[in-house]
Amino acid sequence: MKLSFAMVALLGTASLAACAQAPQPGVTVDAPAARPAVAPAAVAAPVAGTPEERARQALQQLNPKIEIDYVGQAPVPGFREVIVAGQVVYVSDDGKYLMQGTLVDLATQDELTQSSPALSKYRRELLATARTADRVVFAPADPKYTVSIFTDIECGYCRKLHSEIAEYNRQGIAIEYLAFPRAGLGSPVHQQMISVWCAKDRKQAMTEAKEGKPVPTRQCQSTTVDTQFELGQRLGVAGTPAVYAPDGSLLGGYLPPDQLRQALDALADKAAPAAPAAAAGMR
Secondary structure, X not given: OHHHHHHHHHHOOHHHHXXXXXXXXXXXXXOOOOOOOXXXXXXXXXXXXXXXXXXXXXXXXXXXOOOEEEEEEOOOOOEEEEEEXXXXXXXXXXXXXXXXXXXXXXXXXXXXXXXXXXXXXXXXXXXXXXXXXXXXXXOOOOOOEEEEEEEOOOOHHHHHHHHOHHHHHHOXXXXXXXXXXXXXXXXXXXXXXXXXXXXXXXXXXXXXXXXXXXXXXXXXXXXXXXXXXXXXXXXXXXXXXXXXXXXXXXXXXXXXXXXXXXXXXXXXXXXXXXXXOOOOOXX
């Protein structure tokens, strides 16, 4: 029972696949989108007998088809940090133990799992595969920050966020939407989001859809909705809105405009190099 749970968790698809529905009658579904071309965070083959190789072998024993995106040093001794389907797990260097959950440094009270530099890099590289031209963008003239948000046109907090889009822009934040129909490919909302992305004016279509207005059915030769949905799966998106900072950090779900600006400022301050202290005895 415990082994089965671990296998499902590591696959990272349980919460998402369960939402996907079979194609509905009369709904056109695009062919499965190819995985975005992204260089994995760890491109070198693991050296035989190393903790990295043992971690890979341990997970592949759970599921031979598992796709491991990264293996590297964990923030605690004796473990490797592993990224699978956008999630972080920890495997002991001898390959015997698996930890999954939130890792906290009690001395500094820092959360170490979601703030993993390797995870942020993985997310940042994946998000970069989604072209700005394929997103629905609401931006001020000169934005201070740009966030990527996986959205669904029917979710309540997605609609609340969108109703405040002008205030986010006034805060200097550009909003770039990516499609993530929570009910899955082939669902009615999937078709509605295709219609939004195929509209001549995507911004107007997005606003009307999130206001609950009927979405005229549209089809176009190609759509990015399926590709963006798969991208969200690879990132481990489990709900909407899912807000990502420019550095790849997941900021969570809905945040009011002022709180989102504060969170982005805090990330920027943390990333900024400290000003060099004045040399002792010098003015």
